[in-house]
Amino acid sequence: MSGTDEPLLRVEGLTKHFSNDEGLFGGFKRNPDGMVPPVVHEPELVRAVEDVSFDIRKGETLGLVGESGCGKSTLARNILQLIKPTDGTVYFKGEDITAMGGESLRKKRREMQLIFQDPQSSLDPRMKVGQIVEEPMEAHGMLDDEGREVRAKELLAKVGLDPQHYNRYPHAFSGGQRQRVNLARALSVNPDFIVCDEPVSALDVSIQAQVLNTMKELQEEFDLTYLFIAHDLSVIRHISDRVAVMYLGQLVELADKEELYENPQHPYTRALLDSIPVPDPRSSGVRGVLEGDVPSPIDPPSGCRFRTRCPELIAPEEYDLSATEWEETRAFMRAIDRRTVETNDPEELRRRFFGQVPSGEAGTVVETALDHLEREEWEEAADLLVAEFAEKSICAREVPAYEITPEYGSDTHYAACHLHRDEGIRLDPKTGERADGVRTADSGTEASESASAVSDD
Numbered sequence: 001m002s003g004t005d006e007p008l009l010r011v012e013g014l015t016k017h018f019s020n021d022e023g024l025f026g027g028f029k030r031n032p033d034g035m036v037p038p039v040v041h042e043p044e045l046v047r048a049v050e051d052v053s054f055d056i057r058k059g060e061t062l063g064l065v066g067e068s069g070c071g072k073s074t075l076a077r078n079i080l081q082l083i084k085p086t087d088g089t090v091y092f093k094g095e096d097i098t099a100m101g102g103e104s105l106r107k108k109r110r111e112m113q114l115i116f117q118d119p120q121s122s123l124d125p126r127m128k129v130g131q132i133v134e135e136p137m138e139a140h141g142m143l144d145d146e147g148r149e150v151r152a153k154e155l156l157a158k159v160g161l162d163p164q165h166y167n168r169y170p171h172a173f174s175g176g177q178r179q180r181v182n183l184a185r186a187l188s189v190n191p192d193f194i195v196c197d198e199p200v201s202a203l204d205v206s207i208q209a210q211v212l213n214t215m216k217e218l219q220e221e222f223d224l225t226y227l228f229i230a231h232d233l234s235v236i237r238h239i240s241d242r243v244a245v246m247y248l249g250q251l252v253e254l255a256d257k258e259e260l261y262e263n264p265q266h267p268y269t270r271a272l273l274d275s276i277p278v279p280d281p282r283s284s285g286v287r288g289v290l291e292g293d294v295p296s297p298i299d300p301p302s303g304c305r306f307r308t309r310c311p312e313l314i315a316p317e318e319y320d321l322s323a324t325e326w327e328e329t330r331a332f333m334r335a336i337d338r339r340t341v342e343t344n345d346p347e348e349l350r351r352r353f354f355g356q357v358p359s360g361e362a363g364t365v366v367e368t369a370l371d372h373l374e375r376e377e378w379e380e381a382a383d384l385l386v387a388e389f390a391e392k393s394i395c396a397r398e399v400p401a402y403e404i405t406p407e408y409g410s411d412t413h414y415a416a417c418h419l420h421r422d423e424g425i426r427l428d429p430k431t432g433e434r435a436d437g438v439r440t441a442d443s444g445t446e447a448s449e450s451a452s453a454v455s456d457d
């Protein structure tokens with residue numbers, strides 16, 4: 001099932017900030033040595049999700065992928081209004097559900113269900129499977145006792161379980177079977193939309209495919225729309241029609257599945273795809289391919305959040321650097337910033353990093369940094385290089401959001417990367433609409449201007 005063009009769900013500029021003011025020591029920080037008081041209470045904001053916009057079409061599966069901690073679950077809980085967003089809007093069947101509360105939201109929730117990762121802990125061990133499946137129907141006043149029992153047994157059969165197991169307890173089931181119970185429970189209230197948050201991650205690989213196949217069959221039969229969250233790209237590929245990639249609270253790429261896997265256009269997506277685990281126990285996965293650590297969502301990088309780890313950071317326009325000079329300068333900046341070199345001898349550093357130190361202003365910056373290093377002023381050298389080269393890049397100055405021409409199929413391809421500033425259509429990162437105000441064919445009116453005429457460079 002690949003869905004229609006009609007969006008079932010529209011997410012616009014969704015943002016969620018948490019205060020880290022929770023728990024006994026939440027928000028308390030140690031003051032630098034000697035300062036009074038020794039501890040201060042300064043809660044900070046965890047920018048878990050920032051300006052995320054996308055649609056999910058009726059009948060499709062949108063896969064959402066990203067490393068642990070990038071905000072996938074927070075986004076899911078915001079979409080379902082289990083937690084209220086800090087900003088932004090979620091439209092379900094055209095209605096703004098962020099503005100809803102109380103009984104109207106409770107009613108809406110029947111149409112939007114959630115399946116969690118851990119089938120062990122999401123099923124109450126004291127309840128029989130039949131009761132578990134019937135509970136949501138009871139909560140929403142659906143059917144009478146007898147009717148619910150009949151429906152629960154039917155659903156158990158639909159998800160591939162024996163209806164005779166209606167009176168068994170969850171502990172009698174395997175992990176895969178428990179996840180099937182969860183599916184039956186979610187389906188019991190006849191929803192249109194199911195958020196599946198890592199539903200097969202806790203299962204053996206051999207079981208995963210079976211559960212995914214059942215989910216696909218159920219989607220077909222019950223006309224379901226899925227938001228399918230996983231960190232595993234092979235699982236996402238198996239189930240999705242389109243795929244969204246998330247990094248540090250933001251969407252970096254969204255495209256048709258084939259387009260995303262065959263023609264990835266964001267350096268982060270490419271790094272993730274390069275790190276799909278091969279059957280080698282020594283393979284270290286994503287972190288082996290990407291340099292550096294994921295920055296803190298308390299103080300995320302400006303502009304493109306991936307820029308501090310991006311192998312394709314764009315050179316500042318004010319320096320006239322060749323590709324080789326920029327590559328060498330970046331390697332030098334990284335090494336000094338991360339202190340991965342021992343020597344501070346300018347001659348040695350010039351030889352190690354540069355074929356020839358760039359001429360002009362960029363060269364002056366490099367030479368000034370080398371002077372600092374000669375005086376053992378590592379921090380000054382690193383700060384200067386980062387301020388002059390990293391922070392002046394367009395990647396640090398502007399939030400990227402572009403629509404680019406897909407190579408596979410005609411579906412839109414969104415890439416939040418300034419490498420597309422020349423050929424892409426600049427979008428408003430908050431609404432996902434064209435930044436020049438011209439409405440796209442999707443939004444009802446014609447867009448006849450060429451992409452290059454509206455690109456923002």
Ligand SMILES: Nc1ncnc2c1ncn2[C@@H]1O[C@H](COP(=O)(O)OP(=O)(O)OP(=O)(O)O)[C@@H](O)[C@H]1O
Pocket residue numbers: 018019020046047048066067068069070071072073074075231297
């Ligand atoms: N209640 C909360 N208070 C403060 N910070 C939070 C809270 N919930 C989540 N976060 C932070 O928000 C960020 C996103 O977390 P989230 O659980 O949404 O990521 P995820 O991609 O779903 O990760 P995982 O796959 O590990 O579940 C993390 O930095 C997390 O520590």
